[in-house]
Amino acid sequence: MSVQIQARPYGPESTAEEIAAIKSRMTLLSPKVVQWEEMPVQTPFTVSLMIEAMAEISKDMPEFYLLVDLSKANTPTQPVRAALVKSMSNFKNLTRIVCYTGRNFLLNVAAQFVLSAVMQSNAWVYKTREDALKVLT
Amino acid sequence: MSDSREELAKQVVGYLVEIFAGKCSITQESLQNTPDDPALGEIQAGLLFLHEELVARERERAVAMDELQTALAGLRSQHDALLRSKALTDELSTPIVKAGNGILMMPLIGTLDDARSTLVLERILSAIKEERARFVILDITGVPTIDQSSARYFVRFASATRLLGARAMLAGIRPAVAQSLATLNVDLAGLVAVRNLEEALRICSEKSSPASR
Numbered sequence: 493m494s495v496q497i498q499a500r501p502y503g504p505e506s507t508a509e510e511i512a513a514i515k516s517r518m519t520l521l522s523p524k525v526v527q528w529e530e531m532p533v534q535t536p537f538t539v540s541l542m543i544e545a546m547a548e549i550s551k552d553m554p555e556f557y558l559l560v561d562l563s564k565a566n567t568p569t570q571p572v573r574a575a576l577v578k579s580m581s582n583f584k585n586l587t588r589i590v591c592y593t594g595r596n597f598l599l600n601v602a603a604q605f606v607l608s609a610v611m612q613s614n615a616w617v618y619k620t621r622e623d624a625l626k627v628l629t
Numbered sequence: 630m631s632d633s634r635e636e637l638a639k640q641v642v643g644y645l646v647e648i649f650a651g652k653c654s655i656t657q658e659s660l661q662n663t664p665d666d667p668a669l670g671e672i673q674a675g676l677l678f679l680h681e682e683l684v685a686r687e688r689e690r691a692v693a694m695d696e697l698q699t700a701l702a703g704l705r706s707q708h709d710a711l712l713r714s715k716a717l718t719d720e721l722s723t724p725i726v727k728a729g730n731g732i733l734m735m736p737l738i739g740t741l742d743d744a745r746s747t748l749v750l751e752r753i754l755s756a757i758k759e760e761r762a763r764f765v766i767l768d769i770t771g772v773p774t775i776d777q778s779s780a781r782y783f784v785r786f787a788s789a790t791r792l793l794g795a796r797a798m799l800a801g802i803r804p805a806v807a808q809s810l811a812t813l814n815v816d817l818a819g820l821v822a823v824r825n826l827e828e829a830l831r832i833c834s835e836k837s838s839p840a841s842r
Contacts, residue, residue: 567657567674570681597667598660601674605682 499532499566506537514538518545525557525628526550530565536575543579555587557628560603561621563594567602577609589615592624637669644676651687653680723752731763732833734826738771746782753786757793764833765790768826770801780815787819796836797821800829 495513502510517529526549531538550556568576580586589607593599600617607615618624647653655677660670722745728734733756735749753765767786769775783799790797799822802810810817823829 570678570685573678573682574685597670598657598674601671601678605675605678 497531501533501535501538502531503535503537511541514541515545518542518549520549521559524553524555525559528558528560530560530562532564533566534568534572536571539572539575539579546583550583550585553585555585557588557590558586559624559628560589560591562591562596562599562603563621565599567596567598568606573602573606576606580606580610586611587614588628590618590624590627591616592618592621595619637672640669641672641676644673648676648680648683651684653677655680719748723749725752725756727760728766728830729833729837731761731837732766732830733757733760733762733764734766734768734829736768736771736826739773741772741775741779741782743778746779750782750786750789754789754793757790757795762795763837764796764798766798766800766826766829766833768800768829769806770803770825772806773803775806775809775813777813777815780810780813780817783820784815784817787821791819798823798829798832800824800826 494516495507495509497510497513497517502514506514514531517531519527519529521527526546528542528546531542546558580589589611591603591607593603600619603617607617616624616627618627644653644655653676655673657677660674660677722739723735723737726734726736733753735753737749741749749767753767756762757765767783787797797820799820801824802822823832
């Protein structure tokens, strides 16, 4: 039975089922595109789980793009932004990142802050999924 | 500039001044409550994130500085301990013994390199002056080998001792050392060499007696 992720911060006390549910939000969308469905409330712990899942999916890919769905996410705190920047910078095979935020202006700005620190170029923030997918096709 | 742009510029500068002073009156909550002006909201969000980033970096810098200070204190303490240990080693490697009235004796054990030879010379000359010594015996029974540089130090030792009004003697020269001294291209004319410490002390005693003066 799958666990429903709630809009609350998840930490190291999370159950194995919750951890699996969090990690399952990282999926392979197409041979070169990994999709990150961001948590409603992000914590450094959930970031580390998502990064683990992304590493597992992309380990044999010489190059991959990342599509980040922020449409149901709250604005990340500074520690979360710092964790994202630190861990995402380690992926040498990640060559393109596209986020969509669903018209949340706070997330637009937060995403630009994180992306600019992870990647100087090849990173975009859009409001809709359709616009974001255009960059990846 | 239109009134609204002027007002916006004034607001942004006000926030920047706050951030410059390490404060920020913008909060996540205040941003959620002002959705009527998205452009201003984005500027405020950017400024808030910038402020949070600066605060986080300042905190990291302070922690790093603390760690650096602790490491530095540890290194200073280690350095002091090493200096104390070196001073003790120097003291032990060049012991000066008063072997009688006006007689100083320095037994040397182990290899004599440049640094140790310099130290021996410095300590002997200083002791001659302090003790007003008339004789200095360098007992090298425990020195296994000698090189050209050390041999030159013995010659300097003899000359400097003479300049201070004392006489220098080398006691306990091993056959291997004697062979080295003979083959090295160093003028040993100023050195008085005796077989052992006993003989050196006897000579000193004879030369100190009133009859020999």
